Amino acid sequence: MRERGLMQEEAEASQVFTPEMIDTMARIWTRSIITLIDVRFQNIASQYPLEQYKMPSSMFIYACGGEAQIQLNETTFGMERFGLVHGGKGSLLSISPKREIVKTFMVFYKAESPLFFKKHLQQLLEQVNPFVQQFGYTPSNPILLLDWFQQMLNDWNRGKAMDQLQAKSFLYQLIHGVYRDFEGGEIRYLQPIPASSAKIYLDKHYREPIMFQDIAAMFGISGGQLTRLFKKKEGMSLQEYLIQRRIEAACHDLKYTEATIKEIATGSGFADEKNLFRMFKKYYKMTPSDYRKINALSMQVDGIDNDSHLHYNERELANLVKSYRDGESSMFGQVRSKEMIFVAAMSLMLLLTACTSGTPANNRGTVNPPAETQQTTQPEVPETKASEAVSQTRTISTVKGDVEVPNNPQRVVVDYLVGDVVALGVTPLGVARATRGETEAVYSNQIKDSINIKMEPEDVMTLEPDLIILAWGEENYEDLSKISPTIYVPYGDMTTEERIHFIGDVLNKPEEAEAVLNTYANKIEEAKLALQNAGLSDVTITMGEFSDKINAIAGAKHAVGELIYNELQMQAPSKVQTDIIDADKYWGEISMEVLAAYMGDYLISLGDTEVPADNAVWKSLPAVQHNRIVTVGSSLSWSTDIMTSSALIDHIVNQLLALAK
Template sequence: MQEKAEVSQMVTPEIIDTMARIWARSIITLIDVRVQNIVSQYPLEHYKMPSSMFIYACGGEAQIQLNETAFGIERFGLVHGGKGSLLSISPTGESVRTFMVFYKAESPLFLKRYLQQLLDQVNPFVQQYGYTPSNPILVLDLFQQMMNAWNGGKAMNQLQAKSFLYQLIHGVYRDFEEGEVRYLQPDPSLSTKVYLDKHYREPIMFKEIADMFGISGGQLTRLFKKKEGMSLQEYLIQRRIEAACHGLKNTEATIKEIAAGTGFVDEKNLFRMFKKYYKMTPSDYRKINALSMQVDGIDNDSHIHYNERELANLVKSHRDGESSMFGQVRSKEMLFAAAMSLMLLLTACTSGTPVNNRGTVNPPAETQQSKQTEVPETKASEAASQTRTISTVKGDVEVPSNPQRVVVDYLVGDVVALGVTPLGVARATRGETEAVYSNQIKDSVNIKMEPEDVMSLEPDLIILAWGEENYDDLSKIAPTIYVPYGDMTTEERIRFMGDILNKPEEAEAVLNAYASKIEEAKLAFTNAGLSDKTVTLGEFSDKSSSVAGAKHAVGVLIYNELQMKAPPKVQSDIIAADKYWGEVSMEALPAYMGDYLIALGDTEVPADQAIWKLLPAVQQNRIVMVGSSLSWSTDIMTSSALIDHIVNQLLALAK
């Protein structure tokens, strides 16, 4: 069990206030209220909860388990879990009386966005916790009254039962707020460790584990690292490598089979992790361990005989085969280093290659070739692991020559245009980019560009264009390239992306097609008499408007690439001042207006405003609407689609 000090990071006053706001603004449906005595002979095992639930156990000791988390109940205990959780209740004594409250929460349409923002911080409806209430008898009476009202059957009775549910929630959060409670919830990092030890062979989503505790993936990562001294991903990789080492030492399975059986995506991923952690290939590791086993077996028959009791007194087993003799532990690292040294020494002796003073060996080419012939998996893995060095604003970064598992944010269209289907995409939510490249990313995983989400995909390359503050954390997961797209022209950015993905020819082909589209658009504007017309773009509303400059994604296209003219006021106040936006009141708006307006975003223009109605562009219906699906990103596929949209609209209006 866990005391208040250990979980204070999870139920801070701010979190409690947020949870209370969510409950107060959500639509709550009470589904069922039950009570039963669970006896030790017939425990409840692995019941899949059909909805969110409160469980109150009293009258005896019991173990309540939700998924991988166990709660010890002594006399009274209240536990909460989300829909889909696996519930088990095992009385320690003869029986335990258990109340179960089933409920469902929904968001009202008019508060959906606001509630989603709160739910991104903490979700009280899936949050998993357990504690002993400050006044357990009062809580017991509350559950009993809720049960009696629910069994009344009439609508008024069910309304009363629902009111008791709200009283229960208020009492729970009041207990959390006052802090005078005994928490039953185990340490999330410990439960996570148990889960990873059990499920490391399976695909792991750290966010799903965090959801079990109702905390964010980032918070779980911080708690785990603080307790275990390593990140979630590092621990998971360590467990998988340990299992792979066992397979390499004790089976004749191929490296591909071992990779598949220990949770790695494929043998290439296993190879890369071995090179990173052991500085050698899996095949080399297998050879070295085979050699060390031979060394340990030398002159076996000359050992002095002794009985099992004496052996037990002398030798103690530690973890996976480590042993200590007379209290001294021989570490895996020492055995590994000794075996490695022996292998290198034998290699040097048989090849005639001298060992230099630094302890490294330089074997001739024929030795390397024979080694690859003997172990074809190594050759394939080494070919797959070839790398190139990319110069970036963050320094030189070594990337795979042909990346296979690419995660990208924001500039998804650039990656897709170069013929690469990303494994994971961030900030490319369905609906915002679906019209542009939905078919190409239909099989991509949509994630947030947060370390814990990216870790779960095990990428071999990360392309980051938004959220520079995450660069250091992401670069620890896989080679990460930061693209300062705002400081690059389209040509510079696409060539840079082509260099990153090893697609230089594709990049030139994409740029040529894009340049042709720009020239065709400019020619069409000239023929339609639009070359000398001015254009204003921005977001317009009843109270104030935001007029965009040439740094805006659409502004780059309109003013820099299509070379359309801005009104003098926009040019002097926004573009010349190197501003992204300029806030303009409705009264000042006429001074910024051009011959044509491009309205950005999905909000409606202020059609009922008197000043708005008097604008010449409005009166002459020279407004081009550009939704967020096209104005949101600067990637080349979205820009290309935006050109088509704006050109077609302007040409139609010019007629």
């Protein structure tokens, strides 16, 4: 968690420095002893990038002349033509030009506290430490800064005391110019590159539990957006890359340590021994134990002569992932030839074992039972659909890549968007996250025979599904996709129309999807007409969760906000529009003291929290005084499927019409 917190801080390089922060930092610079250690210049070419340079002191780095990626620790920034970056001692710096040579100035300095200011400075440094602060931005006057850095370099290289004093004066001019830029607020901060930063994070933390949504949150984007950006850049999903890194670690430990399979699984980042076993079966077509035996034999054969041998990474992992066909990624290079090598090696090992032990060799070390004693249990499939379901498939393009699904799935498991599936005429075999109360009542009759399960691979496996539709637990995607075709729906990044068409394609129900959307569109138009006839089309609406201290005001990204502001096209108060909706926020946290400025003619109270009825500010609100409050329970306010949205429209519109009378 500490490492994740550090990365969160680094990803916030686009922060806005407040006047108070700037004043504090200026005081610290003024009262500190600054030693200019060195000034350097280097042309960095794309074929010879600067990689993982450990900064020996605090540094200003000024890069100019071309597009480049600048990496500080675990955060990668994108620079177009000019970029000024600052980092503290021990930070890892990388600069990778895209095409042209990038000119790079580096200023090394050290800061110390004088004895008579030490206590006071320490108090200020606890608020903000400008000497270790990490940031990157494009200066407001990049040519002026280029001139300063060039003069600083020239003066420093002359080597005379007066010249180096002049160089130090340019350092102070630089610091003053940077803080003036911050103060003006018209600068463009270098934005972190999510895909590159996520890869760096996974490389460092792959042995730990990983939540992709947490990584995405560091950059203020959704998990689906991060997945698409990562796949576009790396040619594979986040999950695939994470598994690759963990398998690399497991392979190394299997070859070069005496650790148990369980210890290796845990040490490599896998949830348990079974998970490691499944990964090896999928990618190596054998168990971890078999892999260990084969490589032990291979190492013995290699040891017969005295020739030099390739390092592990050169022989085993140099081409772990290769792109083929239309960008599809294959792990471990040419799988077919690899399998042939493994089979040959296994045969040799077993032959040697048979020769030395005198016992019959068996691929699994067990004796197969007579044919008449073997029984195979097949899942029941309705006879009228069996041949069609097994023999016919379609390919669906998703954010996780192309997925082959049954033409007419019979055993569908859904985790969140149950109402979408039911609306298209499909009764799920299993459902998860089906809430009680209002939401379940929307489609309770349709799912009364569905099995309610946790969306864990072990539970899903017991249902033997032929299709899984996943919208919530993205971290389970890889494990679930090994059970049956799994479709991930990034519902937060899709409109209702896009989502229904997509799920309609998955279920082979395009006509049903069109009919459902037409019905939904008609409902919205009827609701808008009813509101207009009641004189409510121009009123302002505020929605949120209200309490005595902090009020969470919902924007248009919230499920109810999307419906009210975008679909029913009702108006938001000007403060809600500018501070929350235009800022593309899901919520805006507002204190009770300023709540009145965000209030509309009507309130929609979301969730099951109690409205602060005895609060003086609350009681002074016109909407409260005139009882213009619509309540929406959490079971309706947190759901986004089309059946629940339809019920939500009826619920809100009926209450608004009743209040208007």
